[in-house]
Amino acid sequence: MATVVTPMRKFLNDPEQVVKESLAGLAASQPDLLRYEAEAQILVRRDAPRQGKVALISGGGSGHEPLHGGFVGRGMLDAACPGEVFTSPVPDQMLAATRAVNGGAGVVHIVKNYTGDVLNFKMAADEAADDGITVESVLIDDDVAVQDSLYTAGRRGVGATVLVEKIAGAAAERGDNLETVAAIARRVNERARSFGVALSSCTPPAGGKPIFDLPEGEVEMGIGIHGEPGRRRVPLGSAHSVAEVMVEAVLSDLRAKPGANVLAFVNGMGGTPLIELYLLYHEVEGLLRAAGLTPARNLVGSYITSLEMAGGSLTVLELDDELTALWDAPVHTAALRWGV
Amino acid sequence: MATVVTPMRKFLNDPEQVVKESLAGLAASQPDLLRYEAEAQILVRRDAPRQGKVALISGGGSGHEPLHGGFVGRGMLDAACPGEVFTSPVPDQMLAATRAVNGGAGVVHIVKNYTGDVLNFKMAADEAADDGITVESVLIDDDVAVQDSLYTAGRRGVGATVLVEKIAGAAAERGDNLETVAAIARRVNERARSFGVALSSCTPPAGGKPIFDLPEGEVEMGIGIHGEPGRRRVPLGSAHSVAEVMVEAVLSDLRAKPGANVLAFVNGMGGTPLIELYLLYHEVEGLLRAAGLTPARNLVGSYITSLEMAGGSLTVLELDDELTALWDAPVHTAALRWGV
Amino acid sequence: MAIAIAMDAKTITVWMGDVAASVRAEREYLVQLDAAIGDGDHGINLNRGFDAVVRALSADEDSPPGKLLILSGKTLVSSVGGASGPLWGSALRRAGRTLGDAPTFDIAELAAALDAALAAIVDLGAAAPGDKTMVDAFGPAMTALHEAVNRGAPAHEAMRAAAAAAEEGMRATIPMQARKGRASYLGERSIGHQDPGATSTAMIIRALERTLSDSS
């Protein structure tokens, strides 16, 4: 099988401007929902700050769209801080966002567990404290492909981030206080596990070259969302066999109660179309039921991506009544919308 | 299931089963919205038939997801008939769907203008007439890349299909009669134009090979949605220059009233991520305003695709107050949802 | 000289079996032809369709040839999709109706049935000669068939002339610019490629020629 090197098949102007131009486009398409503060490079909910409401912000490298900007709006994030492609944002962005959304009830920082994100958010939180703004940082680390040990930077934050932003956002919207919103966010992270696979590499615009070479017919198992190579490379099997690996990896680590209701999130990495994601969901749903779990809720689509990478990830969240109600609560963002 | 090594970068089991398995997955993920009638291979709105409501069905080859199955639900389609990948469905499917959704007020067939779709829908409509079901067929042909002349099969139906299904679906939902719903559908098609470009080819699962070869750095201008080669191939320029070609092609043919409100639909072909689609929308929005039009509504995302093809299309619909109100009306489907 | 024997239901089942086999054998080739100027599914479509026809016929022992052709046509319509399904499906149905309930048919009746098949394709698809479609293989085949029948050639000889003409017509589609079907979207870029539908049509007629030759 010939190795196909992914070329730059992109809608692109100046690679240095891709993030700014894309943010401007998102803002232009959602004028009622959010505003783009170009100077600070942040997306802010149109009606922020909302007095008395706990505010949620998140951020990270770009290239994962719709994460995070597509989740700014009612019932989810109050602001998003997009860094350069695959590079965490700088503290100035998180600080500007924290100030822009603070309604006096405190601000939750949803931080995916990557060294860069953690360090930059930490610096911003320290400075926000100097302003007298109370910040609760919630670390997302749901990726079972990484061993959580002294020998790694800890688990990466991946698919659970979307679920945390939705569910904690609903808690803030209904008026929960800072501690409660943060606690719910941590509970979602606590009860969620993810595992991702790549069927192709991806090409950061500024670099112009695929971040790794993946021959056709091979699959990279246990990838993150930054084109980091995974933990091992194996021949690509059937969707059923890939789903078996994903479900096994996630469930063996999640250890959900027998018969528990779960939310099954089948996510595309950016270059994999819906026809395949639904096919994959068909396999996942069957395997979850076979494992004695009930997929009471699901999300199928490309919500946390790696540019145009072909591949997908599975996130399973063990639900309880409160998390289910908060998931069902109305949300109105560019990428997730229901009930309103 | 045996672990087969596939040369394709796809989540796939038996290539002959991809459509059925994907439909089963969509149905499993949306149990409240629709049911999958595997025997007839159709997706039917859960609460169909709705007595007294004009019903809408559409169909076509698969590989364009979320079209059409993702648009079955409240305020849009009553049923979808998915054929094999890139192959129009057979009359049996359209007939079964027509019977399943007929609520006594007649059925609208939304037919994209491809010889195969037209012939198969025509045979189904004839048979439905034998059953005494009144069918109005609406032909969608918005693709300006094809000259509408005696020397072609006529313009292809592309992006406008999504807008017709949403807007005519809203008309049916509010209780309009068969003639009115069909007339509104035709008005949308009449006032919409589209143009698409491919940055890569795509690989039908059963064929296993890319449908055409597109070297890096080249773009296929004026493609359809079946991986048909376009009308010409040129070096890939900036997103701005591609947007200029798309907007020029669409507007010169649409001839909208100066200052008119338009709906700008920037669509991804399946393998192009949102970061690029928003960047492209940024260009398109500026060019439309520069042309003296007002992008009063927009839709940005991958809604009518060609498997994993990288690329995009622009559809511009000239709005009037009624079409705008019908676009804004509540819709609840797997792929489009708002107001409910 | 060979003694032309009367044709019957067996002729239809053998013919359809031969078509299914040759379409399966040429599936990739037809896909490549369609990928060049269409959407790359023609070989897959017909393979699916004629396999279904063979299954349907094997379940029908004792119907007359006309009924078997109608069954074959309906099966194609219900299993192929695309442009070629309704076109060849209607063609075989129309041919079957022309043969009626007679247990056998001679070469003149076969020619009349094939005339009806071609007419069905033209009625439905409105293709004219030179539009780069299956009609450009089917049309010349019928002209040659009638010429041979009129000069009293035996069935298999007449059909051999028809098959040769179909293949000539098939090759003649290469320089044509498509005016019907998907290939027409390509405009001048459709020139230089052989039409997949004309190709499969020539295969279908060649299969009939083999059927008659073997039974004579």
Add this chain to the structure above:
Amino acid sequence: MAIAIAMDAKTITVWMGDVAASVRAEREYLVQLDAAIGDGDHGINLNRGFDAVVRALSADEDSPPGKLLILSGKTLVSSVGGASGPLWGSALRRAGRTLGDAPTFDIAELAAALDAALAAIVDLGAAAPGDKTMVDAFGPAMTALHEAVNRGAPAHEAMRAAAAAAEEGMRATIPMQARKGRASYLGERSIGHQDPGATSTAMIIRALERTLSDSS
């Protein structure tokens, strides 16, 4: 033997200018190293950051060297992002605070400032020697620097020893398995690749050595 002259604000601006130039020159190389075990942005991050530092310094004529280092560090924090931004940003800030407001500094004071820089990186990133990070280049450099200073070597000679040790430490990261940062996700697959951060760190120290040599 060369006469070691006192170092001042000029030393900082020249050093940062040299770092910006060498990072720009090695941008692709650093990207490749990071693509192998990280996410391929290290060269782009530092290029963006040190270009910003040069712009910031050019707007500041008359601050003492300590203030210029603080400005450089703040600029890195505000422009780089990723892991390396806060790490090198805090390092330069801490080094600047150590130099205070003095208009000049000697090699002993420079060594103390660099000690503070390394301490800032360790405080923030908690990396231990052998974790396959920038610390594995910075640590050995400081050991060598102190050894040379203690034996009374002139500034540029001492710094040459530090730069050589940094490059040795950089190469020594190749067989290491990463325990910090993105590369740690790869587990054993991180073995056999040179750490990008250790590589850029060796470049930063080599740039300082050039700065001192040219000014001596």
